[in-house]
Amino acid sequence: xxxxxxxxxxxxxxxxxxxxxxxxxxxxxxxxxxxxxxxxxxxxxxxxxxxxxxxxxxxxxxxxxxxxxxxxxxxxxxxxxxxxxxxxxxxxxxxxxxxxxxxxxxxxxxxxxxxxxxxxxxxxxxxxxxxxxxxxxxxxxxxxxxxxxxxxxxxxxxxxxxxxxxxxxxxxxxxxxxxxxxxxxxxxx
Amino acid sequence: xxxxxxxxxxxxxxxxxxxxxxxxxxxxxxxxxxxxxxxxxxxxxxxxxxxxxxxxxxxxxxxxxxxxxxxxxxxxxxxxxxxxxxxxxxx
Numbered sequence: 001x002x003x004x005x006x007x008x009x010x011x012x013x014x015x016x017x018x019x020x021x022x023x024x025x026x027x028x029x030x031x032x033x034x035x036x037x038x039x040x041x042x043x044x045x046x047x048x049x050x051x052x053x054x055x056x057x058x059x060x061x062x063x064x065x066x067x068x069x070x071x072x073x074x075x076x077x078x079x080x081x082x083x084x085x086x087x088x089x090x091x092x093x094x095x096x097x098x099x100x101x102x103x104x105x106x107x108x109x110x111x112x113x114x115x116x117x118x119x120x121x122x123x124x125x126x127x128x129x130x131x132x133x134x135x136x137x138x139x140x141x142x143x144x145x146x147x148x149x150x151x152x153x154x155x156x157x158x159x160x161x162x163x164x165x166x167x168x169x170x171x172x173x174x175x176x177x178x179x180x181x182x183x184x185x186x187x188x189x
Numbered sequence: 190x191x192x193x194x195x196x197x198x199x200x201x202x203x204x205x206x207x208x209x210x211x212x213x214x215x216x217x218x219x220x221x222x223x224x225x226x227x228x229x230x231x232x233x234x235x236x237x238x239x240x241x242x243x244x245x246x247x248x249x250x251x252x253x254x255x256x257x258x259x260x261x262x263x264x265x266x267x268x269x270x271x272x273x274x275x276x277x278x279x280x
Contacts, residue, residue, distance in 0.1 A: 006257050007206060008277045009213070056224040063217060073278035167221065174225035 002062070009066035010160045012073040013153035019090035021149050022078035023108055028145070028161075029071045030105030030113035033137040039064035041118040041134060045127045052182060053124065053175045057131075060168050067161055072103055074157060124179050132172045139165035197254065198280055205250045206280075212243040 028034040042061035046054050079087070079101055087096045094110060105113035119130045142162035146155050219236045226232065247257055255270045256263030265271055 003262055004259055006259075006277060007209065009217070010210060011207070012278070056221065059217075059220055059224060063221075069277065076278050167218070171221050171225055178225060 002065075008070055008073060009063070010070065010157060012070050012077065012157045014074065014077045015151050015153045017081045017086070018078045018149070018151065018154075019082045019087050019092050021151070021154065022075045023090055023092050023095075024145060024148055025071055025075050025078070025108075026104075026106055026110075027108040027141055028138070029068070029075060029103065031107035031141075032117040033134055033141055034107070034113075035064050035068035035071055035138075036105055036113055037117045038134060038138065039068060040115070041120075042131065044118070045120050045131070048120070048122050049124050049127060050179060050182065052178055053128070056171055056175055060171065063164070063168075067164065070157060070161065074154065075103055078154075125176060128172050128176050128179070132169050132176075135165045135169035135172065139169070198275055202254055202280070205246070205253065209243070209246045209250055212239055212246055215239055216243060 030036055039061050042057045042064065046057035046061070049057055079092075082090075082101075084093075084096060087093060095104070095106075098104075107113075119127070121127055121130070139162055142158050142165065146158050146162065149155060149158075216236065216239050219232055219239070223229065223232055223236065247263075251257055251263055255273055256265050259271055263271075
């Protein structure tokens with residue numbers, strides 16, 4: 001069961017209407033290494049992971065939904081005052097004719113989200129390595145998003161999210177070590 | 190684009206919200222840390238201390254600005270104020 005809390009994990013502020021940046025941020029909304037992928041990846045893997053790691057996958061998966069809400073808030077705030085002309089100039093006219101100002105789970109290039117982005121191998125080490133890789137890819141994506149804007153308010157929120165990827169990666173690496181120790185020093189590679 | 194009624198959002202709203210977000214951030218951090226370091230007594234003591242602090246902050250926020258959580262985890266007023274704006278992306 002999940003309970004909703006009516007607040008963001010971290011404040012999201014933007015200093016201007018910027019539909020171009022909103023388009024780029026969709027990469028972390030419905031992209032391969034985005035927050036939707038992350039949440040669904042971890043919450044799906046936890047049913048077949050050893051007991052010692054179920055809590056971690058549950059908690060990080062849940063935090064990813066808070067991050068998804070932050071990205072949605074950024075996209076919403078960056079586009080809510082945009083005119084159709086501004087959306088067109090930002091390359092969002094195909095999005096506009098299909099969705100108006102609604103959000104949609106797609107990447108920065110408009111490719112719809114697919115479950116093919118996420119893996120569930122059933123092998124705990126394979127799954128955790130996938131998770132570590134996903135966090136590192138998301139961290140890199142956040143850095144490149146930060147590089148794409150001069151909006152310091154938006155950068156602040158993106159930097160928070162970038163740092164969370166670092167922590168998640170670290171915790172997943174620790175989980176790998178916990179499982180290795182549990183399996184009696186068995187070598188996996 | 191519909192207009193968002195920012196209702197009773199004032200300076201104190203942002204101040205209390207930030208204090209709550211700060212406490213919750215520490216709790217999320219400690220939670221994930223404890224998932225992989227379950228025997229760290231100091232971290233567990235810090236976690237439990239923050240649980241209490243966080244509960245008091247949430248009470249203060251909810252008394253002024255309405256329920257933070259649904260499904261029976263917060264007290265509500267009449268008329269039903271869970272559905273009141275602002276939602277998180279509106280502030």
